[in-house]
Amino acid sequence: MxxxxxxxxxxxxxxxxxxxxxxxxxxxxxxxxxxxxxxxxxxxxxxxxxxxxxxxxxxxxxxxxxxxxxxFETSGDSPVNAGVAHDVARQVAVTGGDPVVVAAQARTAKDALSVAELWLDVVTDLPPAGGAPKAWSRSEWVEATLPAWGRLVAPVAASVADAMATVLGDQMGELDGGAMPEIPGMPRGMLGQLDPAGMMRKLGSAVFGMQTGQAAGTLSREVFGATDVGVPLIEENVTVLVPSNVEAFAEGLDAPLDEVRLFLALREAAHARLFAHVPWLRAHLLGLVEEYARGITIDLETLEERVRSIDISDTSALQDALKGHVFRGQNTEEQRATLLRLETTLALVEGWVDEVTATAALPHLPHAVPLREMLRRRRAAGGPAEHVFSSLVALELRPRRSRDAAALWAHITAGSGPAGRDGVWEHPDLLPDDQDLDNPAGYSERRSAVAEGSADLDRALEDILSGTVAGIDDSGESTAEPGSGDGAEDTAAGGSDDSTGDDEGGAPQDR
Structure with a gap:
């Protein structure tokens, strides 16, 4: 046998x-x-x-x-596979080492953040964010911020997944297996009972999870805290430093590590104050990013050309195919307007932080000026992770006009003081626009005109509510004085109203 x-x-x-x-x-x-x-x-x-x-x-x-x-697993119907993004981000974050934050590092980071709050108290009326200062490793930064990156990428990922389902579904051909691309060791026709479009959406979700994780993991090796990307990434109102990245940035600089740490702590604390005490700002920024991303369209011809010759089982090839110019280059008029508002708001946030940080640092840090310029250049140039996100959502999260915005905030401070500068954040309608960045003095004139119009409207509303308009009191009865001829023209001319029938005593007759 x-x-x-x-x-x-x-x-x-x-x-x-x-x-x-x-x-x-x-x-x-x-x-x-x-x-x-x-x-x-x-x-x-x-x-x-x-x-x-x-x-x-x-x-x-x-x-x-x-x-x-x-x-092929996906979290519900999410267009970005959160599990894949998490695993890739953690792997990238620890590439080359992710030192554990030791007690001494945590203590110096928290001390720097506490000192920064004291310095900022002198230059801004916005109070501290309120959370305890923290020191994070790169992996901890990934864990805290990755959900926000997933939400930012999701609108575009959904569009790309639909496009992939269309393009690759067409290439898979009829479900009898006749035009099905051959996979080594797997017979034609064995996928006849499956939904190609559904498979492609799952595959697209996994690919976007890989790309999102790659970008977030790379960012974790570049950032200094939780807010220096410009877009709020965490819900909690805390201040954070990543000691390993701060120390790596300080290497080779003329400024000592303590000064660099304090300057970066000032920027982190200023960002945190702004996002914590301007309640509409977080939703406003994220809403603009999502609004822009939802309007992006996919160039199906380019995508089809790229995936025509690749193996659908090769996820790295699919990942490469989705990079770069698969998005249509021509934005709609609505998208251009949204993009302008987003870029202006990002610049205003960065400019406010830049101005407030410099003002707070100058009396205490000898290298405040060169550090400010270095951070400006670094922010303007961007890093590898920002370029990855640009390819993911066709959007650069870098403020293009932060210098102009800083000059505008300085102009407002000179004219209205710190309280007037910080008061601009009370409502999104008060924010400067791109024209104000070109002409800071024009913003003051425009805001004065708006304030005068609002005052006139407030007075009119107060008159209506107090019952002094048109001679009507709260009960609806006429408040006109006898003989005032309310609503009649002859009283203004000194004549009498014939219809009143005044008697000899001059008192009006009852009607």
């Missing part, structure tokens, strides 16, 4: 069991039909493993299956 190998698929060996579990978890109701077709066509799961270069190593096969399974 012949013996069967434990890996024989007909004997239900470990490889066969692993593939069966994988297909059931990934394909759901279509798994039985797919596996039936495999067995009818004599497919050996071991051949599929060999084609991937895994050989007979069950551990390697299990790891590969787990990775592929996770790629």
């Amino acid at each position: 012949s013996s069967q190998s434990p890996d024989d698929p007909t004997a239900g060996g470990p490889h066969d069991e692993q593939w069966e579990q994988f297909f059931r978890s990934m394909f759901g109701d279509g798994a039985d039909e797919a596996m039936r077709q495999m067995r009818e066509q004599g497919l050996d799961p071991r051949a599929l493993a060999q084609s991937t270069g895994l050989g007979d190593d069950p551990r390697a096969l299990e790891a590969m299956l787990a990775q592929v399974k996770r790629m």
Whole structure:
């Protein structure tokens, strides 16, 4: 009697069991039909493993299956696979090392943030954010901010996923397998019971999860705190420094590490105050980003050309195909207006922080001026992660006119003092626009005109509410004096109203 190998698929060996579990978890109701077709066509799961270069190593096969399974998993209907984004971001964050924040680093970071709050109290009326100062590692920064990046990318990811479903679904051809691209070790037609569009959306979600994780992980190696990206990334009102990044930035500078740390702490604390005590600002910024992203359209011709020759099972090739110019270059009029508002608001935030930080630092830090200029140039140039996000959402989160905005805030401070400068943030309608960045003096004139108009409106509303308009009191009765001829022209001319029938005593007759 012949013996069967434990890996024989007909004997239900470990490889066969692993593939069966994988297909059931990934394909759901279509798994039985797919596996039936495999067995009818004599497919050996071991051949599929060999084609991937895994050989007979069950551990390697299990790891590969787990990775592929996770790629096709998605958190509900999210266009960005949060699990994949998290794993990739953590891997990138620790590349080259992610030192644990030791007690001494945490203490100096928190002390710097506390001192920064004291200095800022002198130059701005906005109070501290209120949260305890923190010192984070790069991995901790990723954990805290990754959900916000997912929300920023999601609108564009949804559009790209739909486009991929259209393009790749067309390329997969008819569901009988005749035009299905061949995958090594897998027979044609075995995916006949599956939904190509649904698979492509899952694949697109995984690819965007990879790209989002890559960008967030790279950013974690560049940022100094929780707010210096410009867009609020955490809900909690806290101030944060990332000591390893602060120390790496200070290396090679003429300024000592203590000064660099204090200057960066000032910027972090100023950002936190602004986002904590201007309640509409966070939603305003994120809303503009999402509004712009939702209007982005995908160039289907470019996307189709890029994916025509790639293997749909090669996620790195799909990731490369989605980079760059797959977005239509021509923005709509609404998008251009949204983009202008977004860029102006980002510049105003950065300019306010720049001006307030410089004012607070000058009396205390000898290197405040060169540090300010260095941070300006660094912010204007951007970094690798910002370029990745630019390719993801066709949007650069860099303020282009932060210098102009800082000059505007300085002009407002000179004319109205710190209270007048900070009072501009009371309502979004008071914010300067791009024309005000060109002409700071024009903003003061425009705001004065708006204030006068508002005062006139307030007086009119007060008159109406107090019942002094048109001679009507709160009860609706006329408040006109006898003989005033309210509503009659002859009283102004000194004549008498013939209809009143005044008697000899001059008293009006009852009507």
